[in-house]
Amino acid sequence: KNEVEQSPQNLTAQEGEFITINCSYSVGISALHWLQQHPGGGIVSLFMLSSGKKKHGRLIATINIQEKHSSLHITASHPRDSAVYICAKSTDKLIFGTGTRLQVFP
Amino acid sequence: DAGITQSPRHKVTETGTPVTLRCHQTENHRYMYWYRQDPGHGLRLIHYSYGVKDTDKGEVSDGYSVSRSKTEDFLLTLESATSSQTSVYFCAISERGEEAFFGQGTRLTVV
DSSP: OOSEEEEOSEEEEETTOOEEEEEEESSOOSEEEEEEEOTTOOEEEEEEESSEEEEETTEEEEEETTTTEEEEEESSOOGGGOEEEEEEEESSSEEEOOOEEEEEEO | OOOEEEEOSEEEEOTTOOEEEEEEESSOOSEEEEEEEETTTEEEEEEEEEETTEEEEOTTOTTEEEEEEETTEEEEEESSOOGGGOEEEEEEEEOTTSOOEEOOOEEEEEO
């Protein structure tokens, strides 16, 4: 079993839809990271969470430490949000989920 | 932008040759990592470092070695490259409790 599990693996949406990507991890963490990778592009950090909720523009990340679960929400999705979204847990090292490929169509 | 660079960005090499990839940071972060990214597998940890001369293996370390003689540099070496090591390699840096930063990636092709 992977230490970090993401769902769904693939996601398609129409522009304007509300998107949710889920991440579960198996053991305790010091922080949970959400990252974005555009096709052929580099990897950019979106959020780092150790508790509660963070918001940046149309992106919202939440974490439930007791449930060992985090979610990334995208409100009013747009085609430029099409990318792979990756969660990673950090303890003494970063361990990644396999990513969620999101495609948003106009 | 965080100061982290990888070199080279692209490399084609022959099976059996040694290859060294370099990751350089200007952020003075303690942790440095090497990952490989392959379709269907996501990012998998090869090796990481938690200080100068302090390194540890990740989940896919076979066939790879690393060295960190200075805080700013983390080298990944393929002693004898194989076709299964064709991949995109990413370096990352972090500090405990802070966000992580990634290099631009190195596309390695072993023919």
